[in-house]
Amino acid sequence: MNRSSGTKKKKNRLPVLAQAGPVSVWMILFVTLPLLFIIYVSFMTRGTFGGIEYTFSTESYRTILDPMYFSVILKSLKVAAVTTILCLLFGYPLAYFIARKPPETASKLIMLLMIPFWTNGMMRLNAWMLFFQVNGPVNYVLTHLGIVEKPVMFLYTDWLVNIGLFTNMLPFAVLPMYSSIEKLQKSLLEASSDLGADPVRTFLKVTLPLTFPGIFSAIILTFIPALGTYTVTDMLGGGKVLYIGNIIKNQFGTIRNWPLGAALSVLLLVITALLIFIYSRFAGIEDMEVV
Amino acid sequence: MSETIVTLQHVDKWYGDNHVVKDMNLEIAEGEFLTLLGPSGCGKTTTLRMIAGFENATEGTILVQGERVEDKEPYQRDVNTVFQNYSLFPHMTVYDNVAYGPSIKKVPKNEIRRQVREMLELVQMSGYEKRKPDELSGGQKQRVAIARALINRPRVLLLDEPLGALDLKLRKQMQFELKRLQKKLGITFVYVTHDQEEAMTMSDRIAVMKDGVIEQIDRPSVIYQRPKTRFVADFIGESNIFAGTVAEAADGLLRIRTPGGLVTAKAEGCRKDDEVYVSVRPESLNVSFEPKEGFSFRAVVTDSVYMGTLTKVLLQAEDGQEIKFSRFEETEGLSEGTEVWLYWNPEKAVVIPAGEAREG
Numbered sequence: 001m002n003r004s005s006g007t008k009k010k011k012n013r014l015p016v017l018a019q020a021g022p023v024s025v026w027m028i029l030f031v032t033l034p035l036l037f038i039i040y041v042s043f044m045t046r047g048t049f050g051g052i053e054y055t056f057s058t059e060s061y062r063t064i065l066d067p068m069y070f071s072v073i074l075k076s077l078k079v080a081a082v083t084t085i086l087c088l089l090f091g092y093p094l095a096y097f098i099a100r101k102p103p104e105t106a107s108k109l110i111m112l113l114m115i116p117f118w119t120n121g122m123m124r125l126n127a128w129m130l131f132f133q134v135n136g137p138v139n140y141v142l143t144h145l146g147i148v149e150k151p152v153m154f155l156y157t158d159w160l161v162n163i164g165l166f167t168n169m170l171p172f173a174v175l176p177m178y179s180s181i182e183k184l185q186k187s188l189l190e191a192s193s194d195l196g197a198d199p200v201r202t203f204l205k206v207t208l209p210l211t212f213p214g215i216f217s218a219i220i221l222t223f224i225p226a227l228g229t230y231t232v233t234d235m236l237g238g239g240k241v242l243y244i245g246n247i248i249k250n251q252f253g254t255i256r257n258w259p260l261g262a263a264l265s266v267l268l269l270v271i272t273a274l275l276i277f278i279y280s281r282f283a284g285i286e287d288m289e290v291v
Numbered sequence: 292m293s294e295t296i297v298t299l300q301h302v303d304k305w306y307g308d309n310h311v312v313k314d315m316n317l318e319i320a321e322g323e324f325l326t327l328l329g330p331s332g333c334g335k336t337t338t339l340r341m342i343a344g345f346e347n348a349t350e351g352t353i354l355v356q357g358e359r360v361e362d363k364e365p366y367q368r369d370v371n372t373v374f375q376n377y378s379l380f381p382h383m384t385v386y387d388n389v390a391y392g393p394s395i396k397k398v399p400k401n402e403i404r405r406q407v408r409e410m411l412e413l414v415q416m417s418g419y420e421k422r423k424p425d426e427l428s429g430g431q432k433q434r435v436a437i438a439r440a441l442i443n444r445p446r447v448l449l450l451d452e453p454l455g456a457l458d459l460k461l462r463k464q465m466q467f468e469l470k471r472l473q474k475k476l477g478i479t480f481v482y483v484t485h486d487q488e489e490a491m492t493m494s495d496r497i498a499v500m501k502d503g504v505i506e507q508i509d510r511p512s513v514i515y516q517r518p519k520t521r522f523v524a525d526f527i528g529e530s531n532i533f534a535g536t537v538a539e540a541a542d543g544l545l546r547i548r549t550p551g552g553l554v555t556a557k558a559e560g561c562r563k564d565d566e567v568y569v570s571v572r573p574e575s576l577n578v579s580f581e582p583k584e585g586f587s588f589r590a591v592v593t594d595s596v597y598m599g600t601l602t603k604v605l606l607q608a609e610d611g612q613e614i615k616f617s618r619f620e621e622t623e624g625l626s627e628g629t630e631v632w633l634y635w636n637p638e639k640a641v642v643i644p645a646g647e648a649r650e651g
């Protein structure tokens with residue numbers, strides 16, 4: 001039962017980083033160095049014909065604060081947040097359900113959950129679009145059942161983008177939460193019940209805090225990609241509604257404003273770092289018994 | 292004896308095809324220290340978990356304080372458990388672990404603080420309030436687990452091999468302390484162990500279990516001196532068990548023919564030609580250099596070990612059976628290869644009918 005006892009001491013503070021421990025060399029080579037380069041580029045000047053001119057400038061960052069960009073950033077944050085909340089709300093019970101099954105059944109269910117991800121992402125999104133288009137099956141059912149009078153324009157709405165992101169991200173939310181819940185010793189729940197706590201209190205005082213590392217991993221694993229994605233938003237949003245991910249992609253692609261793209265990437269990075277910081281503070285507070 | 296607090300009536304437990312507890316009947320008295328003793332896998336934990344309400348009996352009734360266990364959830368009852376693996380909440384401090392029960396019951400903060408202090412004092416863990424379970428040794432975790440259960444002042448405390456993970460010295464010390472606590476608080480203890488010595492030193496009564504059946508339930512001294520089944524004789528302490536046939540029975544004195552020779556034992560209710568086991572403790576055995584009245588059982592010394600306070604001598608009977616003999620003084624003239632005659636006080640031997648050995 002005590003599989004993780006080796007990393008226990010550190011786990012209290014930064015479980016996410018501790019879990020990444022073995023791959024840290026890899027991380028430095030392929031994550032940290034490119035990252036530093038991005039930060040470097042974000043402080044350069046845009047070349048006249050695109051690309052980078054190597055003189056220091058904070059222009060990209062000033063551009064971000066422009067109301068036009070800023071509202072896109074806010075909207076992206078909102079969509080990512082909604083996606084994350086949906087993933088947690090549906091993912092946690094699902095993860096709990098799977099974790100309480102016998103191991104063979106559980107691994108089969110996990111497989112089922114992952115199967116869509118063995119298909120090509122573009123194909124999946126195209127299928128979604130066919131599914132939801134004006135003369136697609138969803139509208140067919142809705143109009144024939146008389147639920148709506150006219151076919152609904154699902155495509156290219158925030159709503160569909162949210163649903164698309166949610167289904168895309170759900171497995172990545174379920175997996176870390178599943179592994180947290182699966183590790184939870186059943187005898188701790190029994191101990192809680194034995195000491196007089198009803199199931200709701202047991203959940204709030206034992207299950208939830210002990211599976212929090214999994215929940216946090218799920219937040220990171222859904223919020224960050226949801227914030228940075230451009231395939232889902234490009235296709236389901238039809239490029240009509242702009243998100244931060246699309247803008248970054250366009251800076252590096254058609255628009256060729258690399259420093260601005262880099263600066264926006266750095267912004268995503270800062271948000272991620274902020275999340276991790278909040279989490280470590282939270283774990284720290286718990287250590288000091290305020291909670 | 293005082294009032295019954297836990298009752299098991301014809302309790303059966305099946306896990307699939309595995310019949311783990313078989314038609315168990317048991318009455319536990321208020322304030323009693325009752326031990327379920329038996330080898331690993333005999334169903335002790337299962338029995339305890341059924342009393343705790345974590346597991347439902349397949350058949351039969353379990354009453355705690357006169358109420359059926361199935362009718363109440365574990366969190367609604369006056370029973371607490373000390374788990375085999377401690378099961379302390381890893382994300383809480385020692386203080387929060389111990390305070391868990393009363394804080395769930397909405398006891399005022401000041402009162403909780405007072406109770407926790409008192410409990411930690413009782414288990415000698417004052418000053419460890421701010422530690423996390425991770426930062427405690429096995430023995431300390433054990434004490435916290437006990438404090439966490441006792442703070443609720445349960446009528447019955449269930450303990451599942453609570454000292455199993457501790458080293459010998461600490462185990463001895465904790466045995467003593469647990470017994471002291473139990474007496475002081477007057478709580479009924481239902482204690483599970485596979486260590487017969489532990490059961491002997493702590494219990495008011497021992498229920499010896501084998502394959503889901505209670506073979507014998509009685510005071511430790513009776514279990515030791517008057518084992519009812521061959522299994523109990525074998526499992527509790529050391530014993531020499533001779534299988535044989537009654538050759539002659541008169542006035543409760545039996546002459547029994549065993550493969551190693553003729554022996555004598557005292558028992559009521561046995562007749563000529565009955566198949567029996569004769570159980571004799573190593574310390575009840577005597578050796579002599581000439582045959583004694585009623586015995587003609589020869590053996591050869593194969594080994595002799597002086598163990599500080601005790602001398603253990605191993606002998607071999609003519610049919611090859613190994614025989615254990617022990618004395619608190621040094622034994623003279625029992626070097627390897629010495630031939631001796633065995634005998635004993637017929638009252639010190641226990642006769643177990645072979646046919647009934649399984650029923651208890």
Ligand SMILES: Nc1ncnc2c1ncn2[C@@H]1O[C@H](COP(=O)(O)OP(=O)(O)O)[C@@H](O)[C@H]1O
Pocket residue numbers: 306309311329330331332333334335336337338
């Ligand atoms: N949850 C369970 N599911 C299936 N079999 C079990 C379960 N718990 C215990 N058993 C089986 O029941 C038997 C008795 O187990 P247990 O009560 O734990 O024994 P003990 O505590 O005396 O060592 C064992 O054969 C064990 O494999």
Ligand SMILES: [Mg+2]
Pocket residue numbers: 335336337
């Ligand atoms: Mg057990």
